[in-house]
Amino acid sequence: MADIDTWAVDLAEVGAVYPFQGSEVIMVVIVMVLWVVWHVAQISSEQRKEREEVARFNSRDDIKDKLE
């Protein structure tokens, strides 16, 4: 949906030109939710990987071997 349909205008009288004007709050809410979800998903994925890695090395000797 175009908010501008011609450039035959006096630019001094033109303000915002981006599409879907009027839906700014909805767009902000969507991005806000995605941002929070991103953190939750990232932390959950990082913790899962950490648990898997720790499970691979059951003993002190395992780690010692790998370090050598």
Added chain:
Amino acid sequence: MGNNLDALTTVFTEFYYWVSIPLMFLIHVGFCMYEVGASRRKNHMHTLMKNTMIIPLVTTTFFLFGWWIYWAFPNGPFINGGLDLASGEANLPWSPTMGTNLEDRITGVFWAAFLLFSWTAASIVSGSVIERITSGAFWILAVVIGSMAWIIDASWGWHYAGWMVVKLGYHDAYASGVIHAIAGGFALGVLAVLGPRLGKFRADGTPRNIDPHNPWMVCVGLFIIYAGFWGFYMACNVPLISPEGIGGQITGETWTATTIYLTPTTLGAITVNFLLSLSGGMMAAYLVSGGNAFWTYSGGLAGIITASAGNDLYHPMQAFLIGGAGTVCAYKLHFFVERKFKIDDAVGAVAVHGYAGFIGLVICGFVLWGYPSSPYEGYAAINPLGQLAGAVIMFFGLGFLPGFIVAGLLKGMGILRIPREIELLGLDFSEAEEAEAAAEDVRAATRDLMK
């Protein structure tokens, strides 16, 4: 834009801030280089990603709420009034001026210049906590410092109507406190909760050196930060404004560059002072560290940071001496705090940014004592007590405390520090194993082809 002069001024200002942004981008490149250089081989890629992801996370949150905080909070916690909702409204993320708007050519570039300061604040913390913090915890802390804590302090003390400027005469033209002291204090708060890297301290409590895997890369990273620092200084100024545009007590018709407080300065002055404070810091650090390359480069940064609060007005020789003195104090404090409190600051960020910034604010209070903090009537003049109070607010109030509290919460949730096994083997251990297996697979296939 009413006439050609207005148009030229607007387009010049728009372009001026726009150029400052890619220059400041170099600061982040430099931070990534020196942080990876300072880490051990087993942690490279995680270290790089930890810092790099500051960019999207702080950018998004600074758009969502950081920018609004700057415009809405200058009156402080009901010290000089309540929330400034009228100024905040035009800077809400859904305001028409935050999108492509032909009536407003400045908000976008001004927002971006502030955003790059936000990245810097978070990046300063990033280096100090390498090799043991989880990425997820760090990225939450990055949002707290980058899109909340620092921008509250900017609203209070780096705004022409900030309550600290009005009531305390706080002066911090190039952000000794509002970026560096707060980020250093925040890093110290996080480090106090996070603890040192395994093996950093001997059983008797004396520290071991965990040297950078690539000292040359660390130094070039710092060199690149120097280059980016020019953009940082640039973005701290209003490049061109008329007395009428300021609307304060300045008389006559002479246009000028100003600081963020709209007090007059010149690009010439800050250029010379930048270089002399860099020189003072480097020369002092070279001597005090016995020619150590890392500390000499870091000393250059510490020199600039110490003198930054007053570099709009200092004489170049003052900038040189202040830069040198602050650097020596920061260097000594780094090792004192490391030994006394067992703080493992992997890159010396608390010293270079936090202590140097704090000291710079205090020195500025004495050297510029009595100078007006603003072109407007009714503001306190610059004074030592106001600067000391400002330094405490920046380093401890908005830096150390939030860092300590949020890190404590993350620790309580069990997500602050990586498991001991992973710290010993390295954050990149699995990826390194996979890469080695893939390389071996290719080698085997190549051998088969030769049969």
